Amino acid sequence: MKVLKFGGTSVGSSKNINNVINILEDYSKNDSVICVVSAVGGITDKLLLAGKKAQNKDAAFLEVFNTIKELHLNIVNELIPNNNTLVKDFVNKRLEELNSLLDGIFLINELSPKTSDKLVSFGELLSSFIIAETMKSRGLSAERKNSQELVITNSVFTKAEVNYKITNKNIQDYFKSVNQKITILPGFVSKSENGEQTTLGRGGSDFTAAIVAAALKVSQLEIWTDVSGMFTTNPKIVKQAYPIEEISYQEAMELSHFGAKVLYPPTVQPVLDLEIPIFIKNTLEPKAAGTKISNDAINSKKPVKGISNIGNIALLTLEGSGMVGIPGFSKRLFETLSQEKINVILITQASSEHSICLGIEAKDAQIAKAAIDATFENEIALHKIDPIIVEDGLSIVALVGDNMKNHQGISGKLFSALGKNNVNVRAIAQGASEKNISVVIAEKDVKKALNVLHEQFFESKTKQLNVFITGVGNVGERLVEQIKQQRKYLKDNLKINMRIVGLSNSRKMIFKDAGIDLKSWKEQLSDGEEASLQGFFDKAKALNLRNSIFVDVTANKEVAQWYAQYLRESISVVACNKIACSSDYENYKELKRLSLKYNAPFLFETNVGAGLPVIDTLNNLIASGDKVNSIQAVLSGSLNFVFNNFNDTTKFYDVVKQAAAQGYTEPDPRIDLSGVDVARKILILARESGVEMNLEDIENTSFLSESGLKSDTVDDFYQTLIDDEAHYQDLYASAKANDCQLKYVAKFDNGKASVSLQEIPVGHPFYNLEGSDNIVMFYTERYPKQPMIIKGAGAGADVTASGLFADIIRLGND
Numbered sequence: 152m153k154v155l156k157f158g159g160t161s162v163g164s165s166k167n168i169n170n171v172i173n174i175l176e177d178y179s180k181n182d183s184v185i186c187v188v189s190a191v192g193g194i195t196d197k198l199l200l201a202g203k204k205a206q207n208k209d210a211a212f213l214e215v216f217n218t219i220k221e222l223h224l225n226i227v228n229e230l231i232p233n234n235n236t237l238v239k240d241f242v243n244k245r246l247e248e249l250n251s252l253l254d255g256i257f258l259i260n261e262l263s264p265k266t267s268d269k270l271v272s273f274g275e276l277l278s279s280f281i282i283a284e285t286m287k288s289r290g291l292s293a294e295r296k297n298s299q300e301l302v303i304t305n306s307v308f309t310k311a312e313v314n315y316k317i318t319n320k321n322i323q324d325y326f327k328s329v330n331q332k333i334t335i336l337p338g339f340v341s342k343s344e345n346g347e348q349t350t351l352g353r354g355g356s357d358f359t360a361a362i363v364a365a366a367l368k369v370s371q372l373e374i375w376t377d378v379s380g381m382f383t384t385n386p387k388i389v390k391q392a393y394p395i396e397e398i399s400y401q402e403a404m405e406l407s408h409f410g411a412k413v414l415y416p417p418t419v420q421p422v423l424d425l426e427i428p429i430f431i432k433n434t435l436e437p438k439a440a441g442t443k444i445s446n447d448a449i450n451s452k453k454p455v456k457g458i459s460n461i462g463n464i465a466l467l468t469l470e471g472s473g474m475v476g477i478p479g480f481s482k483r484l485f486e487t488l489s490q491e492k493i494n495v496i497l498i499t500q501a502s503s504e505h506s507i508c509l510g511i512e513a514k515d516a517q518i519a520k521a522a523i524d525a526t527f528e529n530e531i532a533l534h535k536i537d538p539i540i541v542e543d544g545l546s547i548v549a550l551v552g553d554n555m556k557n558h559q560g561i562s563g564k565l566f567s568a569l570g571k572n573n574v575n576v577r578a579i580a581q582g583a584s585e586k587n588i589s590v591v592i593a594e595k596d597v598k599k600a601l602n603v604l605h606e607q608f609f610e611s612k613t614k615q616l617n618v619f620i621t622g623v624g625n626v627g628e629r630l631v632e633q634i635k636q637q638r639k640y641l642k643d644n645l646k647i648n649m650r651i652v653g654l655s656n657s658r659k660m661i662f663k664d665a666g667i668d669l670k671s672w673k674e675q676l677s678d679g680e681e682a683s684l685q686g687f688f689d690k691a692k693a694l695n696l697r698n699s700i701f702v703d704v705t706a707n708k709e710v711a712q713w714y715a716q717y718l719r720e721s722i723s724v725v726a727c728n729k730i731a732c733s734s735d736y737e738n739y740k741e742l743k744r745l746s747l748k749y750n751a752p753f754l755f756e757t758n759v760g761a762g763l764p765v766i767d768t769l770n771n772l773i774a775s776g777d778k779v780n781s782i783q784a785v786l787s788g789s790l791n792f793v794f795n796n797f798n799d800t801t802k803f804y805d806v807v808k809q810a811a812a813q814g815y816t817e818p819d820p821r822i823d824l825s826g827v828d829v830a831r832k833i834l835i836l837a838r839e840s841g842v843e844m845n846l847e848d849i850e851n852t853s854f855l856s857e858s859g860l861k862s863d864t865v866d867d868f869y870q871t872l873i874d875d876e877a878h879y880q881d882l883y884a885s886a887k888a889n890d891c892q893l894k895y896v897a898k899f900d901n902g903k904a905s906v907s908l909q910e911i912p913v914g915h916p917f918y919n920l921e922g923s924d925n926i927v928m929f930y931t932e933r934y935p936k937q938p939m940i941i942k943g944a945g946a947g948a949d950v951t952a953s954g955l956f957a958d959i960i961r962l963g964n965d
Contacts, residue, residue, distance in 0.1 A: 152326070153178060154369050156187040156338060156360035160377040161434040162278050163192025165229035170434050172286055174375070177437075179292070179332040185367075187298075187338040187360040188282055190274025191226065194219060198249075202270045205256040212253055220246050223277055230285040238284045242277060249273045264308035269348045272299075275337035275356065283335040293333040298359055299348065301325060302341035310352030311341060313362060315421075322366040336363065354415020361429075365421035372422055372429045376413045379433040380442030381406060384458040388598050389605045395442050398456050403429070403444045405551040405587050406459045419444070454558040455608045457551050458601060461496065464545040465516035466578060466591055469523065470506030473535025480536075481507060487526045493519050497547055497589055499580045508578045510591055513543050545577060546597045549589040550604070562588055568607040574600045614646060615698055616963050617664075619653035619691045619722075621684075622704035623676070625814045626727065627656075629952035630704060635669040637956075647963035653691060655682045662690050684713055692720050700962055702955060703728045706817050718745040718753060725958045727757035727951055732838070733831035736845050739838060754958040759786060759832045760925045760945050762954035768941055769839050772931060779840040781900040781930045783938075786832040788923035788946020789815040789823040790895040794908075795922060799887075803879040804872040815923050815946040821868050825860065826851045826895065829906045833897035836927075837904055844904065852907035854882060854895075886910045892918050916940065923947060 155178070157171050171186075178184045189195075197219050204212035223246070227238055252270060256262050262270075276297070283295035301321045304311030326334075338356025341349045351358045357374060364372040378386070380394035381403065398406075400419050407414045413431050422429060428445035474480050481500070484507060488495060497510030511519055523539045530536045555561045562581065565588060569576060578591040592600055618634070620627060634649055641647040650666035654676055661667060661679035668675070680686070691699060701717045703710050703726040711731035714724050724746075726732075732739055732755050746753040759765045772779065785791055792815050797806045807824070810816050816823045823829075830849045837844050853860060856875035862868040872879075886893045891910035894917045898905050911917045920926055925945025928938035944950045 152183045152185065152367060152369050153371065153373065154185045154187065154360055154364040154367070155373045155375060156356055157189065157375045157434060158356065158377070159189040159192035159195070161375050162188055162190075162282065165226050167434060168226070168230060168282060168285065170437070171282065171375070172289070172291075174434065174437050175286070175293075175333050176291060183329075184333045185326075185336060185363055186282075186333060187336045187356055187363065188275065188279050189338050189356040190271075191222065191278050194222070194274040194278070195271055198271050198274055199267070201253055202256055202262050202267060205253045206260060206262040208257065208260060210257075212257060216246075216250055216253055219249070223281065227281055230281065231288050234288070238281070238288075241280060241284075245273060245277055245280075265347065268308045268311075268350045271350060272340045272348050275339050279335050279337035286333060286335070291333060292331045293335060294329070294331040295335040295337075296325065297340075298336045298338065299340050299342040301336075302351070302359060302362060304341045304343050304349045304351070306343040306345060306347060306349070308349055311343065311349035313341070313351070314344065315362075317344070318362060319366040322363055326367060357415045358421075361419070361421040364427055365425055368425060369427065372427055373432055374414060374429060375432045375434045377433065377435060378413055378431075379436055379439040380431045381413055381444075381457065383456075383609050384601050384605050385460065388601050391605060391610055393609075394440070395456055396440065397443045397445070397447060399446060399553050400429075400444060401586060402456045402551050402553055405549070406457045414444075453552065454554045454561060455550050455552040458548065458604050458608070459551060460546055460548045460597055460601065462546045462594055462597065463513040464496065464510050464543075464547050464591065464594075465513040465519075466542040466545055467509045467511060467516070467519060467523070468506055468540040468542075469509075469527075469536060470540070471530070471534075471536030472505065473530060473533070474507075475505055483526055484509075484523065487522050488519060491515075491518055491522050497578065497580050497591065499578050510545075510547055510578065510580075513545075516541050516543060542577065544594050545591050546594045547589055547591055548597065548600050548604070549587050550608070551587050553586055555586065555588065564607055565590070565604065568603045569600060574603070614963050615648040615650065616959065617650055617652045617694075617699045618702060618959060619687070619699065620651060620702045620704060621655045621687060621710055622707075623654055623656050624704070625948045626951045626955070627704035629948045630702070630955050631669060631672060633952055633956050634959075638669075641960070641963070645960070645963065647960065649959070649963065652694065653687065654679075655687050658682055660687055660690075662694065664694050684709060688713055688716055691717070691722060698962070699723065700725055700959060702726070702959065704952075704955065706730070706822070714742055714753070715745055718742065718749055718751045721749045721751045723752045723962055724754070725955055725962070726753075726755045727761075727955055729755075729758045729828070729831045729835065731755075732758055732835045733846055736838070736843055752962055754961065755835075756958050757951050757954035758835050760927065760941065760943075760954075761788065761947065762950035762957070763925060763927075763941055763943050763945060765836070765925075765927050765941050766839055768939065769836060769929065772929065772933075772939070773839070773841065777931045777933045779899075779929060779931050780935065782833065782836055782840075782898070782927065783930075784833065784836075784897045784925070784927040785894050785917055785920055786897050786925055786927070786945065787823055787829045787895050788925055788944065789817075789820075790829070791920055791925070792923040792946065793824075794893040794895070795920075797879070797893075798883060799880060802873075803876055804869065807872060808869070814948045819865055821859075821862070821865070824855055826853050826906045829895060829897050830904075833899055833904050833906060837899050840899070842899075842902055844902075848904065850903075850905035850907075852905070854908040882908065892920075894920065 162168050197215055201212045201215035279295050283293055286293035303314045303317040338359040339350055343349050382392045384392045386392040400423050404419050430441050430443055432441040433439050493515045495509050500507045520539045520541050531538055574592055574596045576590045580589045641649055653662045659676050659679035660682040661675050699722040701722050701724050705728050708730050711728050714731050717724050756766050789810050792810050793806050830851050856878045859871040862871050889910055891912050894911045896909045923946040926942040928940050930938045
């Protein structure tokens, strides 16, 4: 059996209530579920507002009542569009009772705590009924049980104390005999031993859920809200804030006390002794891990778990030389505040006993000042102490963590970070346990302070990149050397600490979590363990290093098939291997989806144009709202090299061999010369333009001889180049006769793509393309006649390695 609680935002609309129902339905497939619900979002405040207006003889309370009525009836109509008469009748009857209660408050001009409890109870009683009836209308095994029949309290209204003996027995007896899979309970509401309606105070729905969880000794309690757990700090203020995976009960209570609104501190009490874990979950993202609150987190190595803050604070200072050495000042001060029911949030006292500072809510400041000045009227008149000093416009910021006491320098880092950023600290409070270090600062400095402290305690100033490289042949070797050469520059100028922690070729692989010594990497690799794709992945996963990047410097299909596994482990992928992005469209889209889902970038700039920024430029055009109409390109540096060097005085075989020797072709030159490599590149550009297309959709007109196309091995293919020299000389002769250059051209236009050898006339942008250069022309809505042109070296080990290096650096700058 599981206990789940859904807050006001979670049940704030019919859409969100449907999310709640989906979650409950999913849970109920495997276990019985108890669901505690709050009032519809904002309703409790509206009920109190209506009551206040009625008490003040303001007839506008009826407008508030009508808003409450309309909201609930609209939700009923949206959730149960058909056959909802009985549900609406019940809701209307309860609303009539509410209206009568407000009329009574209006008539007698009084809103007592007892009446207030009855008034605000309508919220939870209505929401729980509507949700239960909606579930039953959809055929789910669900029933509503009124918590007022289970949770018994004393008669202290607005914040009643629970009689656990009676309450636990009621809960245990009821759930022994239930048959339904899902039980809906209204949170917050209860009844006294005399049968009067009471409430459990602020956060009472959380409290109800905890009471039920403890009474039944369930395995876990889940609090569902609109955020994915307790964050390292307020994510609305600090964009880098992230959910805390695990936190102790004590840390959770500290953070909740200091402004983390997802959990109400008393919630922890009923489950604390039983060590029932609490999970904070997100109704809008039910698959998110959320935060686990338990004693398991006590031994966490992180000294600081979170940073929280409370705004609208006033600082009261009682000081004077007459306080020194005289007992009783503190007692009288706190008794005065207690009598006024004013909560003290922060206390600090100098060892000289010359002053005592208190942090309280700003709304209570003037009441507190008047009361304290009255208490110490005699001492003030005798100038033994000064009138109470009140400072407002303040906020409390607190560092929280069970293990701060075991780490030196936490306080020093806190004050240093704030000081360097000109944040003045007005008061400090730190207990001997060091679980909380609190400072009072100006409200205007809160955003700056939270960002500064989050950066100090949760963000590394120098971003560490841990790189795993598969394939250290021609291009891979150049990449390793470039990283070795530029490491100091990256660290000094870009604040990137780049380490290669894994290397593999087809035979051996090595790993070192502190970083491989790049001065002797070849020797280390030759002595490494036997290489395997599974083993390489398993090791990268087991090391579990932050900012891990898998770099594929191969042309291997089997390596490309591992990308999804890496992305699922939140390991970024950088690849010059074109196979993945030119594979079946569904696989290409799946890799993109996984990249987004697991926040692991998938970069493949070198798939097209080696080190040229072709894909990056295309992505920027699309992101800025432009649309690609057509693409014309020479995308094969190897083929451009071949046809730039082939003529009637050379042998085609010799030129191809030369291209292979200089690293322009793939190890199997048929991939380049057959046009498959170029087809893959134009396919990738078409897909990045937003077009769904597969490799077989591209028209590939090969220039190879028939025997060359049919060759079984690389050696056989080279032999056909010798045997069919006349075929290739005919291609050259035709182009020469027409005063043209031979270029292997890729085209994409109107959703269709093709690759073929073409005769390019004088004056065309492709005509003078030299060496192994590539050229890409993007015709877009913004560049309809004069295209966006990218031109430069499109093949070679050094430029390809530099393209991979640029992608890795891009990850470091994210």
